[in-house]
Amino acid sequence: MTEKRTTVVPPARAGRREWTALAVLSLPAMLITLDNTVLHLAVPHLNASLNPSGLQLLWAVDIYSFLIASLLIIAGTLGDRIGRRRLLLIGAVGFGVASLLTAFSNSAEMLIVSRALLGIAGATLTPSSMSLIRNLFLDARQRTVALSVWITCFLVGGAIGPLVGGVMLEHFWWGSVFLLSVPAMVLLLILGPVLLPEYRDPRPGTIDFASMGLLVLSLLAGVYGLKKLAVEGVAVIPALILLAGLALGVWFVARQRGLTHPLIDMALFRERTFSASLGGMGLALFVMSGSQFFIAQYLQMVVGLSPLEAGLASLPGSLGGVAGSLLAPVALRWMRAAYAMTGGLVIAAAGFVVLAQAGADSGPATVMVALALLNIGVSPTVVLGTDMMINSAPPEKAGAVSAISDTSHELGLGLGIAVLGSVGGAVYRNQVSGELPAGLPEGAAASIEDSIGNAVDEISRLPEGLATAALDVAREAFTHGLVLVSVVCGVLTVLTVFLTLGLRNVPAVVGTDGAGESGESDGADGVSTELLEAGGRTTD
Known part of the structure; x- marks a missing residue:
């Protein structure tokens, strides 16, 4: 008898075209995280220009992370259905437009809405990019290198954000920091259709809009209630909103347990x-x-x-x-x-x-x-x-x-700003209240008590002696909050x-080579x- 031998054909190795495509996918990844970290540095300038309340400032900073966290999973399923390259390019258009709206926001409300749109668009970019990298690099070792490069660019964006933001803010207005991502999105729109393959799942999962709605509403209601309680103290309406958010969260978990194809597989948490x-x-x-x-x-x-x-x-x-x-x-x-x-x-x-x-x-x-x-x-x-x-x-x-x-990742980032920002803000307001010098103009005390940003802006218009005393109180109070x-x-x-x-x-x-035993x-x-x-x- 002749023994049949099966030849295992190794997967095709990536060439120059695939590595160029990786560069195109990595640049937006770097700028998405850079976009998030530069905002922290822009807060003082943003305060002076838009005069947001302390609560509005928190929403402007963390709404981005909350919406990305809520929509990431659903975006992955949507990419499987309509095509991952198509979703990436749609997201690039949305992210570029939202960046322009954010950069030229002329009110706190417009800034919050623009940041929300950035979060919605940003949720489409990460899962689409990761999926396309897996399609571009079929060789396991090359794929590991490619994913490492992409993740490194993601980390580098966050690392250089404060420095790049500092340079931009030194020479331009606060909105300029949001324009950095626009050229990258334009480049992605030009080169993406040429370099990136299209991929659709022949059997895509169902899109559970009810679960998505419950997740978004539970997060936003819970965070809103928490922030309002930090500002107003114990109050009925914020407490009810917080409880409603918790109830929606419980409903979301219960719904996932009963679905054949849940948005989040709760069985994983038993491990x-x-x-x-x-x-x-x-x-x-x-x-x-x-x-x-x-x-x-x-x-x-x-x-x-x-x-x-x-x-x-x-x-x-x-x-x-x-x-x-x-x-x-x-x-x-x-x-x-x-x-x-x-x-x-x-x-x-x-x-x-x-x-x-x-x-x-x-x-x-x-x-x-x-x-x-x-x-x-x-x-x-x-x-x-x-x-x-x-x-x-x-x-x-x-x-x-x-x-x-x-x-x-996104929930940790968003909740850290929301919860700790509320705690620090409450300490600041409690410390400032009653400590400000007498003789402040009408309305000045309320503005100073709201946030350190509003305080610095308001104090800059006071007479020198009064300004120095009020600024000392505000700085001491903010430092207590930080501590x-x-x-x-x-x-x-x-x-x-x-x-x-x-x-x-x-x-x-267990390694892919079979080495190692489970025990x-x-x-x-x-x-x-x-x-x-x-x-x-x-x-x-």
Whole structure:
């Protein structure tokens, strides 16, 4: 008998065209995160131009993340149905137009609506880009490199955001920072149809608009109620709105349990590795986004730095974030992933201790050291936690887990600003109330008590002696808010340590080469083969 031999044909390797397409996909990724971080630096200028209330300012900053988080999963399903390239190009048009509207907003209300449109458009870009990268790079090793390049561009955008924003704000009006993404979207629209393949799922999933509506409404109602309670104190209507948001959230979860093809597969949360990784990653992003929202304002409105100087002061934090992301897989040579994450969180907690030492008369050095420690410490939890979470699920659930991972990223960022921003704002208003000097013009006290941004703008119109006294009160109050937020973040970071320590006995992932057994550990518990290859296998 002649033995039949089957020849395995390796997947086609990507060439110059595919790598050029990756560059086209990576530029918008960089600018989306840059767009988000430069806004923090633009807050003082935005305050002076549009005079938003403290509540409106919070909405302008975090509505973007909330809408992206709510729509990411549904956008992935929509891309499968109408075509991923088509959805990407539609999203690019929307993001470019929304960026223009945001840049030229002439009222706080218009800014909030424009940022909401940015979030809706932004939700289409990430899942479409990731899916197209998987279609462009069929070779597993090339695909890993391509995804790493895309994610690195995503991180670099956030890292250079403060510096680029500082340069822009030094020479142009606050809206100019939102124009940076427009050329990238135009480039994507020109080159996308030429370089990117179209892909549709022959059997796309159903679009559950009811679940999407419940998720969006529960988030927005809950956050709105929380913010109003922080501003007004205990009041019936905000409390009812908050409860309504919680009720809608419970309804959303119940609906997912009863659906054959849910928007979010609740069964995944029964897996301890998945839940602990998700919780650790979400809390890490929560404390980072909330604290950085205050730091950008503190550097300019309390310390008195220019936008460019504030951007330069943020540079140690940006470099620390990149370093932490790159060192995370390297640490796996010597320790388990859970211990690398825990060590990082201890460093981050030390950063919050340093940040809590900031005073109204301090220079930028305290914040610069704190930012470096925070970013170095949080990055391993985000990088390794994401990888462990995705690898905790069976292969057929990888898409759902990836979507939940992206959603939790945006939720962590948005909730950090919403919750900690409300807490810090409440401390500021309580501290300022009753401490302002006598003799203020009618209406000036209310404006100063609303937010530090309005205070600086209002105080600039007061006589010198009165202005100095009022500004001292406002700066001291804002610093107290920053210190309290730092303490809260430090406590939450320590609590997150217990979540990551719970991952220390997670079994190792079976490599694609068949090495490793489910009950054995080579020290790199729950970490993907790609990360092990990037950092080197641990001998633990």
